[in-house]
Amino acid sequence: MVISPTTLFTGRQLIWLPACASTNSEAQQLLRENRASEGCTVITDDQFAGRGQRGNIWLAAPGENLTLSIVWLPTFLEASQQFLLSQAVALGIYDWAEALLGASALLRLKWPNDLYFGTQKFGGVLIENSLSGPKIQSSIVGIGLNVNQRHFAVPTATSLGALTGRYFQREVLAAHLLECLEARYLQLRAGRIRELRQSYLAALYCYHEWHDYEVSGRRMHGQIVGVEPDGRLALQIGDEVQHFGLQEIKYL
Numbered sequence: 659m660v661i662s663p664t665t666l667f668t669g670r671q672l673i674w675l676p677a678c679a680s681t682n683s684e685a686q687q688l689l690r691e692n693r694a695s696e697g698c699t700v701i702t703d704d705q706f707a708g709r710g711q712r713g714n715i716w717l718a719a720p721g722e723n724l725t726l727s728i729v730w731l732p733t734f735l736e737a738s739q740q741f742l743l744s745q746a747v748a749l750g751i752y753d754w755a756e757a758l759l760g761a762s763a764l765l766r767l768k769w770p771n772d773l774y775f776g777t778q779k780f781g782g783v784l785i786e787n788s789l790s791g792p793k794i795q796s797s798i799v800g801i802g803l804n805v806n807q808r809h810f811a812v813p814t815a816t817s818l819g820a821l822t823g824r825y826f827q828r829e830v831l832a833a834h835l836l837e838c839l840e841a842r843y844l845q846l847r848a849g850r851i852r853e854l855r856q857s858y859l860a861a862l863y864c865y866h867e868w869h870d871y872e873v874s875g876r877r878m879h880g881q882i883v884g885v886e887p888d889g890r891l892a893l894q895i896g897d898e899v900q901h902f903g904l905q906e907i908k909y910l
Contacts, residue, residue, distance in 0.1 A: 659701060661832045667697035668728060668843070669836035677704035677720070681727035682786060682800040689796055694729045697840070701726040701832065705802075722807040723817070724832055728799040728839065734847060735794045740787055741889030744771050745858045746846040747799055750839035751781055752861050757834065758818060758826075766863035769882070769891055770904060773803070774863055778816035780804040799839075805831060859885070870910040873902065877910065 663669040671694070678684050681700045688694035704720035718725055732743055748771035755773055759765055764776045773781030784800040804810075804817035805826050818826055845854060859865055868881045871893065883899060884892040890901040 659703070659829055659832070661701070661829050661836070663833040663836040663840075665697070665837055665840045666844075667695070668730075668840035669697060669699045669833070671695050671698040673698070673700045675700065675702040677706065678702045679705070679707035680800075681705060681725055682784060682798050685727040685729050685798045685800075686786070689729055689798070696729065696731045698729040699726055699836065718802055718804065719807045719809075723805045724801070724803040724828055724835065726801055726832065728801075728836075730797045730799060730843060732794050732797055732843075732847070733790075737787075737789045737792055737794060738888060740785075740794065741770070741885075741887065742846060742851060742854065743787075743794070743797060743799075744783070744785055744889065745854050746842040747771060747783055747785065747801075747839060748773075749854065749857055749861070750842040751783070751801065751803070751835070753842065754831075754835045754838040755781070755818075757838075758831075759821065765861075767858065767861045768863040768909070769885065770889060775816060775821055778814055780816045780818065780821075801835075803831075803835070864909070872908050872910055873906065 659674045661669060661672055675684065681702055684700045685694065685698065688698060702725055705718060705725040735742060748767045751773050752767055755765055766774045768774045771783040772779055781803040786798045788795045804815065805828055806819045807817045808820050862882065865882050868879060871878050871880060878895055880893040880895040882891060883894045886892060886901060890903050891907060893900055893902060
């Protein structure tokens with residue numbers, strides 16, 4: 659796969675694998691062996707043991723989607739600021755999708771960083787950070803995006819092709835994705851945190867909308883009123899605002 663992004667460093671070192679268990683694992687190995695420069699990108703046509711959030715797996719039909727991992731070195735971030743990187747990555751993916759689908763109230767980021775169109779998911783992120791003292795030493799940003807796949811095992815999944823009826827050249831999409839991601843990463847590196855936060859909330863699924871959630875096995879009705887700097891979801895339930903981590907709450 660030939661990809662030529664117009665970036666400063668993201669994707670300039672590109673490693674394409676016909677198949678691998680996990681692009682995150684491949685990127686981690688390169689990093690351990692000091693063979694990955696910042697922006698190193700591992701991409702594959704067939705990831706057969708991809709990992710997702712909450713310990714889930716990420717399934718994608720071979721040769722039809724985008725599955726990749728990026729090595730970044732955000733040593734400017736404190737360990738407590740890991741969610742800022744998650745926001746930047748999510749927004750980069752959102753920018754990419756918006757350029758393809760146009761501005762739509764249905765295009766949303768589902769907390770913490772999944773890409774949705776309506777109630778259907780077509781993109782996911784898994785970020786694995788390594789810490790050195792109080793700072794982030796390195797980050798492996800794993801991304802899976804459904805592009806040309808039309809048939810899914812679950813009805814809550816979709817793809818660009820399914821949404822538009824078009825077939826996409828994945829090399830072109832990959833280059834644009836890397837450009838969008840680097841733009842948001844540079845925004846983060848420049849300290850423009852307030853802008854990132856505002857953009858993230860503007861794109862957030864169910865923000866200031868009443869919705870049903872499950873908390874500790876109990877059904878609750880609430881509305882998202884914000885996201886804390888540490889990534890916890892701020893949910894208004896009745897007259898009280900409660901905060902939840904990723905493993906503590908799920909959408910219904």
